[in-house]
Amino acid sequence: MSKTPAQVYGSLGTGPTLISRYEPNRALPIDGTNQSLRNPVTGSPFTVYLVPPSTLVNALSGGGTSRPRSVFDPLLEEANQIAVAGNQNPIGTRVPASTNVGIIDSALKSNSNWSAVKSRQSNFKTKKFVSTPTGQPTNQNLVAQNGTSFNDRTAYNSNANQVAIADMQQALSVLSQLRAILNTPRLTLFVNPEEFSRVFTKKVSYSERNRNGYLLQSSFDEQVTLSGRGRTGNFITGVPTGVSGPNGQNPTTSGVQYASKLDSAAWQNLMNLYQIFKNNGVIYNPDGSEAHLWTGLVAIEYDQFVYYGQFDSFNYNYDESSPNAIAFDFSFTVSFMTDVAENSPVLPMQSPTPSPSDPRYIGQNPSNVPFSTNTRSNQVTTGAASQIGQDATFDPFVTNE
Amino acid sequence: MPNLRGAFESWRDKDLGLGKRPVIFDVLAPDRTTSLLPDNLKFVLYVNPRTMQVNHTKLIDRARTRGGFVEFNWGDAADTVTFEGATGGFMRLYTGVVGNTSPQGRRQTLAYQKYLDLLALFHWNGAVFDQNGQIAAQGYLQMTFDEGVYTGWFQDSLTITESAQKPFMFDWSGTFVVETEVMNLRTVNFNQQTGLVTPTGVGVQPGQTIVGNENE
Numbered sequence: 024m025s026k027t028p029a030q031v032y033g034s035l036g037t038g039p040t041l042i043s044r045y046e047p048n049r050a051l052p053i054d055g056t057n058q059s060l061r062n063p064v065t066g067s068p069f070t071v072y073l074v075p076p077s078t079l080v081n082a083l084s085g086g087g088t089s090r091p092r093s094v095f096d097p098l099l100e101e102a103n104q105i106a107v108a109g110n111q112n113p114i115g116t117r118v119p120a121s122t123n124v125g126i127i128d129s130a131l132k133s134n135s136n137w138s139a140v141k142s143r144q145s146n147f148k149t150k151k152f153v154s155t156p157t158g159q160p161t162n163q164n165l166v167a168q169n170g171t172s173f174n175d176r177t178a179y180n181s182n183a184n185q186v187a188i189a190d191m192q193q194a195l196s197v198l199s200q201l202r203a204i205l206n207t208p209r210l211t212l213f214v215n216p217e218e219f220s221r222v223f224t225k226k227v228s229y230s231e232r233n234r235n236g237y238l239l240q241s242s243f244d245e246q247v248t249l250s251g252r253g254r255t256g257n258f259i260t261g262v263p264t265g266v267s268g269p270n271g272q273n274p275t276t277s278g279v280q281y282a283s284k285l286d287s288a289a290w291q292n293l294m295n296l297y298q299i300f301k302n303n304g305v306i307y308n309p310d311g312s313e314a315h316l317w318t319g320l321v322a323i324e325y326d327q328f329v330y331y332g333q334f335d336s337f338n339y340n341y342d343e344s345s346p347n348a349i350a351f352d353f354s355f356t357v358s359f360m361t362d363v364a365e366n367s368p369v370l371p372m373q374s375p376t377p378s379p380s381d382p383r384y385i386g387q388n389p390s391n392v393p394f395s396t397n398t399r400s401n402q403v404t405t406g407a408a409s410q411i412g413q414d415a416t417f418d419p420f421v422t423n424e
Numbered sequence: 425m426p427n428l429r430g431a432f433e434s435w436r437d438k439d440l441g442l443g444k445r446p447v448i449f450d451v452l453a454p455d456r457t458t459s460l461l462p463d464n465l466k467f468v469l470y471v472n473p474r475t476m477q478v479n480h481t482k483l484i485d486r487a488r489t490r491g492g493f494v495e496f497n498w499g500d501a502a503d504t505v506t507f508e509g510a511t512g513g514f515m516r517l518y519t520g521v522v523g524n525t526s527p528q529g530r531r532q533t534l535a536y537q538k539y540l541d542l543l544a545l546f547h548w549n550g551a552v553f554d555q556n557g558q559i560a561a562q563g564y565l566q567m568t569f570d571e572g573v574y575t576g577w578f579q580d581s582l583t584i585t586e587s588a589q590k591p592f593m594f595d596w597s598g599t600f601v602v603e604t605e606v607m608n609l610r611t612v613n614f615n616q617q618t619g620l621v622t623p624t625g626v627g628v629q630p631g632q633t634i635v636g637n638e639n640e
Contacts, residue, residue, distance in 0.1 A: 033609065043609060338478065
């Protein structure tokens with residue numbers, strides 16, 4: 024089992040409201056917990072990791088993102104078949120079958136477009152408003168049409184509105200953040216939550232009534248919500264490392280005490296979880312705002328279930344009654360969950376009409392299953408679909424040729 | 425001459441290697457850098473809060489559609505720090521603990537005066553007022569505790585409670601809303617050659633057990 028410095032998690036994008044600074048440990052961190060309890064084979068690890076945005080990963084790996092089918096697609100397909108049978112033009116599809124963001128192409132196009140815009144602006148300054156040949160549009164007309172000067176007769180048109188990325192700086196920032204997400208290792212909590220709840224909610228109403236009785240109104244289930252509450256391990260440090268403080272002083276702490284907190288493995292484990300919470304799988308706009316360019320997922324793996332979704336809240340509490348540990352709690356909303364249990368001699372009951380909300384409905388490791396419409400009813404539709412089982416060696420800065 | 429001292433000497437206590445971690449407040453000008461307090465002077469809580477909870481919330485709206493849920497990510501809600509603590513005991517010089525409100529009572533104690541200082545800080549909240557009592561410029565409060573530096577303001581209310589069961593102190597509670605948060609964390613260094621986590625890059629010494637944050 025390899026060890027990961029806490030600073031690795033600090034490379035994640037966390038938005039403009041948090042600045043994380045790292046300095047070397049002044050004492051050796053000690054993990055006083057029983058590590059065998061976190062063994063994935065024999066123990067009960069509680070593991071959290073990030074899943075990058077699938078559309079972004081697909082774009083960089085040369086693939087496209089399959090458009091999920093909708094309830095209107097069969098109708099369109101039938102209409103197209105009728106049109107073709109009648110020797111008429113098909114109506115077409117709702118959207119392209121797959122899309123490719125083309126982040127690098129967009130950035131390059133934007134760069135060249137910006138140069139073209141600047142060139143047109145400087146040319147415009149030399150134009151005359153009144154003295155133009157007869158029959159040709161005056162520069163006033165040209166400006167009114169596009170805001171900048173362009174020659175519509177030569178079809179010289181700007182594609183600036185079509186790019187997805189503003190410039191190469193933004194593209195590089197996106198790639199850096201993506202690489203940070205891909206390089207962030209899975210985080211296993213040293214101490215499992217003391218309390219871990221899963222709330223499954225039906226969308227069923229049987230309260231409205233008419234003269235004949237009550238009316239059943241039923242839809243697919245609400246998103247599953249998770250909540251956890253726990254404590255870190257105690258703050259334990261070992262021998263000093265010899266690193267001095269900012270003023271040259273070299274006070275050292277060791278043993279179990281609050282002063283050991285910053286150097287302790289337990290606190291750093293909690294802060295790593297905090298970094299994952301703040302990132303939440305999001306690619307931030309590098310302009311310093313809270314704008315999101317892409318949204319990925321956070322995965323919680325526990326008890327051979329994997330919950331894909333995003334954190335909603337994360338709190339930790341300093342309490343005088345517990346000076347050597349920190350209590351924390353979190354809430355998490357699940358976009359979809361899968362059962363990755365291995366075959367067991369004990370078989371679950373199978374419903375004749377399984378619910379798409381049942382994680383066992385997928386029935387196998389999702390990395391082998393394409394984005395399935397069978398589970399659409401319990402899945403997020405905007406930007407949160409994940410490329411599950413993404414190759415961990417994928418590097419966005421390396422072209423796949 | 426005898427005197428009474430608080431738990432902390434100054435705001436520098438956390439760097440003296442004594443294991444002390446005071447809660448420190450500073451008042452910053454609108455430029456977020458210049459302190460409005462006198463040189464080398466910061467407000468230190470007389471007694472650390474009993475509990476101090478740091479709250480972080482994501483703003484995600486979820487809408488149910490025919491094809492599933494649509495999630496709208498709106499970033500982070502404003503972080504808050506909620507306090508719950510006590511003023512410290514009202515210990516009067518030459519008298520001991522006092523609970524009466526006479527002119528020679530609890531008002532002449534360090535803990536009570538520090539409570540009034542906290543109340544003044546709450547009222548001030550980093551604002552610069554004009555002669556009519558209107559806010560002419562808004563500065564910031566900066567709260568420092570251990571690794572966290574939180575820039576923001578007091579929010580909502582500051583509640584002071586005195587109880588017959590605790591006659592020699594006040595309980596107080598409040599909320600601090602955070603605009604920006606700076607976390608000064610620590611990490612072990614990674615030795616590229618040995619592949620082991622070491623504090624100085626030299627290597628793990630025999631008999632030492634070093635564990636960082638494990639991955640699988």
